[in-house]
Amino acid sequence: MRRTANRWWQKTGKVVFAAGLALALAACGQPQEAAKPATQPRTETTPANASAQPEQILRLNNFTEPLSLHPGLISDVWSSNVIFQTFEGLTRIDDKGVPQPAMAQEIKASDDLLTYTFTIRDNAKWSNGDPVTAHDFENAWKWALDSKNGSQYAYQLFYVKNAEAAFAGEAKPEEIGVKATDDKTLVVQLENPTPFFLELTAFYSYFPLNTKVVKDNPDWAKEAGPAYTSNGPFKLAAWEHKTKLTLTKNEHYWDADAVKLTKIEMNMINDANTELSMLEGGDLDWAGAPTGNLPLDAMPTLKEKGLLVITPKAGTYWYEFNTEQKPFHNKKIRQAFSYAINRKDIVENITQGGELVATAVVPPTMFAENEQGLFTDNDMEKAKQLLAEGMKEEGYASVDQLPPITLSYNTEEAQTKIAQAVQDMWQKNLGVHVKLENQEWNVYYENVKNGKYQVARMGWTGDFNDPINFLEIFRTKEGNNHTRWENRQYADLLGASAKEKDAAKRKAILQEAEKILVDEMPVIPFYFKSTVYAQNPKLKGVVISGLGNAQYKWAYFE
The missing domain is CATH 3.10.105.10 (Dipeptide-binding Protein; Domain 3)
Structure with missing residues (x-):
């Protein structure tokens, strides 16, 4: 992400993120720092020697077949690893662990922190070229809050006014505190002041769905293809069930200039020895967490060689x-x-x-x-x-x-x-x-x-x-x-x-x-x-958050 975060602060007249972060830390009562993201140094422009490797392809292990690739239906590590690369929320957690504007270019909060107004970027688009609208967020949140749809993570939306009541059938969908007042404006009302709300809007329960695609094809998320539309740095190009997922760069992504990888190959390997052997043989660039495993008997040797990152x-x-x-x-x-x-x-x-x-x-x-x-x-x-x-x-x-x-x-x-x-x-x-x-x-x-x-x-x-x-x-x-x-x-x-x-x-x-x-x-x-992981030393810019999530948006090979 480009380092322009402070500009939108001044436009809103509300220091939303600074206040929100301070409140989040205070709310936890933390006498020590939270786990910091792990990241290799990254640049804001193409590395000088990147031209020597025009094909920037990351190969990793995603362990198993995803339970789903629908943001409203997932709750496991391996499905979410795909979704975090292919979708994006109103905010995104940066490499310092701080929420920054993503699909929203401007965020305003009321003085009582009960109402948030998000303005969607003019250049926010789906992978098929459709514009991302505020309605896509409203409809996605309300879809998850319809208990008939079986969203296990619907409770993450219960901070929104009347969301829990609607999920329980005690309030109507139109009473839920999320409303697209036009294509670019999303107004959210909360039940109570929630100091970590802008962290929540970076989580997949709060991701949008392409309203038109969902309406036309209820099975849109079951296979790769034209129907599978996403709004993140990468898009789903191929899904060989129980074998491999392939992501490619999303040319319609609003911040596509920051994305250096052209492809991510996510293998499904459930044997740790095979995973490590593939890393050592050059067939993988990453082995271990967050989505793979390292052999337990190899840990001491990897530590001794200084190859293990913990x-x-x-x-x-x-x-x-x-x-x-x-x-x-x-x-x-x-x-x-x-x-x-x-x-x-x-x-x-x-x-x-x-x-x-x-x-x-x-x-x-x-x-x-x-x-x-x-x-x-x-x-x-x-x-x-x-x-x-x-x-x-x-x-x-x-x-x-x-x-x-x-x-x-x-x-x-x-x-x-x-x-x-x-x-x-x-x-x-x-x-x-x-x-x-x-x-x-x-x-x-x-x-x-x-x-x-x-x-x-x-x-x-x-x-x-x-x-x-x-x-x-x-x-x-x-x-x-x-x-x-x-x-x-x-x-x-x-x-x-x-x-x-x-x-x-x-x-x-x-x-x-x-x-x-x-x-x-x-x-x-x-x-x-x-x-715990080991990696190709030429791979830079991968961000592993203190929560253990991986972001490949800024990754590249030098």
């Missing part, structure tokens, strides 16, 4: 309980299984990627105190005590009477080794028999989403820099809350936090909510994530 990420790896299935409907039994895990052993001897032991849900990039955690790791005495108490409450005389325990995970090296370690810990420490069950990601995720599991590996990486992003998952049984757990006091605290304007008080409310979540233990936190 940066902190605002994410938490956890196991989820299906709280509607026995015996994990019992809180004490859930707690027992959590206390019986040695997280330190897992991060030191299995993952080896600089992860931090997690005994809380919100990462320390948002709550610094959580580096110390909210409970004790590997507390065998506590685990056995809680298991005995929980079994007594349920009428089980011994562990042999517990229902069979099945631990599910997706097929991948790290997931397999973690699951095997946990199986061993639970069997040795609690005396329970644990069956392991692994499936290919898309099948696995569909089963977890539909509640067809007992204990399952999952986790979360932040979409914006605020702890509410982690806590709101568990507000209701819907959306991304696969545990089916809910708690009225917890939900009320989250509601109170939305109305609290004092940053310190808001932080205290959210921390009180997290204590309830951790005590109830619908999920077992394992570790706070990191971003």
Whole structure:
């Protein structure tokens, strides 16, 4: 993106981004800096030696077949990696982690921060040449808020006035606080002042859809082709299902001059050894996070050679309980299984990627105190005590009477080794028999989403820099809350936090909510994530955000 951000500030008369960012950081109550984006130096013009490589082609691993390439239907890392390259919101997060104008060339906020007015760029176009309009945003948001469409991430739009009520069928679509007053003007009303709102508008739940295309072809997002229109730096050129996605530069993109890559090849390789071999053989330019994996046994050697890049990420790896299935409907039994895990052993001897032991849900990039955690790791005495108490409450005389325990995970090296370690810990420490069950990601995720599991590996990486992003998952049984757990006091605290304007008080409310979540233990936190990768040294300008998202808009090969 060209460095002209300050110009639009002066036009609006409102220092929207500066105030918004300060409020966002204050709202988190952060005594330390959030995870910073990782980026190689980039230039604003074509590198001097770029002419030697007229074909700027980036080859990477996107691990698996996307669940969808519809911005309103995705919620996983691999689908979103494609969407972040092919679509763009009203704002875009820059390489400093700060929201900047994108589809909107001008943004005005009311004094009470309840109304935002976005002016769409004159040169904003879809990949088929159609103009991007304010109506494309309004219609896309309202599409996601129609519960019949099955958008798991619709709740990210609930900051908009009457959005949650409309999703629940308690308000009409025309009552939702988003309105295109003309083709270039989008007016958004919020339920409460939301200091991180301009970060949200850079997230895919807030991306536009081409109204004309969606109306003419409801299946527009199922294949590459003329119907698949997007408005980002790249467009979808080919989709070889379960094999490879190909993106090419979008010549209609408003900031096309900043885009140096001509093509991105996204392979679907689910074997970490193959991925690393392809990097070493020159067939890939990037291996590892955010969308691939490195072999665990190669980590020490890569570290020694200085080839491994490790940066902190605002994410938490956890196991989820299906709280509607026995015996994990019992809180004490859930707690027992959590206390019986040695997280330190897992991060030191299995993952080896600089992860931090997690005994809380919100990462320390948002709550610094959580580096110390909210409970004790590997507390065998506590685990056995809680298991005995929980079994007594349920009428089980011994562990042999517990229902069979099945631990599910997706097929991948790290997931397999973690699951095997946990199986061993639970069997040795609690005396329970644990069956392991692994499936290919898309099948696995569909089963977890539909509640067809007992204990399952999952986790979360932040979409914006605020702890509410982690806590709101568990507000209701819907959306991304696969545990089916809910708690009225917890939900009320989250509601109170939305109305609290004092940053310190808001932080205290959210921390009180997290204590309830951790005590109830619908999920077992394992570790706070990191971003770990290796790359072609000639590749420059890739931006990896503190949230773990990749942007290839500014990437190039020197």
